Amino acid sequence: MDFLADHVLPQHGEQRTFRVWSAASSSGEESYTLAMVLADKLGEGRWEVLGSDISTRVLDKARQAHYALERVEGIPGPYLKRFCLKGTGRQEGTFLVKPELCRHVSFHQVNLIKPLPALGQFDAIFLRNVMIYFDMETKRRVVRSLLPLLRAGGYFFISHSETLNGVNDELKMVRPSIYRKPGV
Numbered sequence: 351m352d353f354l355a356d357h358v359l360p361q362h363g364e365q366r367t368f369r370v371w372s373a374a375s376s377s378g379e380e381s382y383t384l385a386m387v388l389a390d391k392l393g394e395g396r397w398e399v400l401g402s403d404i405s406t407r408v409l410d411k412a413r414q415a416h417y418a419l420e421r422v423e424g425i426p427g428p429y430l431k432r433f434c435l436k437g438t439g440r441q442e443g444t445f446l447v448k449p450e451l452c453r454h455v456s457f458h459q460v461n462l463i464k465p466l467p468a469l470g471q472f473d474a475i476f477l478r479n480v481m482i483y484f485d486m487e488t489k490r491r492v493v494r495s496l497l498p499l500l501r502a503g504g505y506f507f508i509s510h511s512e513t514l515n516g517v518n519d520e521l522k523m524v525r526p527s528i529y530r531k532p533g534v
């Protein structure tokens with residue numbers, strides 16, 4: 351996320367909507383943290399985050415945008431203050447992501463190993479901690495099928511414990527776990 355904040359977003363012109371896809375979003379923490387970074391750097395401007403997962407159960411949880419406070423490790427303190435509401439009374443120990451942030455975030459069910467729906471193109475795709483579920487051939491197929499949905503010059507993020515070595519050589523590594531689609 352630091353790379354997105356410090357290197358990608360400052361280069362973004364205002365002309366079109368900046369679109370990010372969290373392609374195995376689980377219960378939405380990654381999607382909302384991305385939304386906080388985008389709101390911080392691009393303000394109320396044109397940007398959106400799509401979160402998707404195979405599991406409707408985790409997507410229902412994601413849409414609620416309501417979490418236990420112990421789930422906040424990944425969210426910097428200032429973002430928590432600015433973009434979240436701390437629960438009181440019966441909601442003590444929880445927080446809710448503010449509706450103005452949620453307006454930019456949507457969730458859809460997508461099975462990455464099936465033909466993908468028409469989701470449009472993205473400036474950045476996050477495929478973190480899901481390739482562990484796939485064998486090598488499935489990893490190759492999944493990454494290949496995501497590439498048409500990434501804009502030329504767009505960024506592809508995986509987790510620090512993963513690599514695209516032997517999975518895909520179309521994407522060019524810019525940092526360990528961060529790749530870029532050539533073409534600009």
Ligand SMILES: C[S@@+](CC[C@H](N)C(=O)[O-])C[C@H]1O[C@@H](n2cnc3c(N)ncnc32)[C@H](O)[C@@H]1O
Binds near residue numbers: 402408480483
């Ligand atoms: C460990 S979570 C990753 C959450 C988040 N990306 C992160 O790094 O914190 C993995 C998610 O992948 C989802 N998943 C597993 N197989 C999938 C598939 N074929 N298509 C889409 N999502 C899948 C699981 O439902 C789970 O929510």
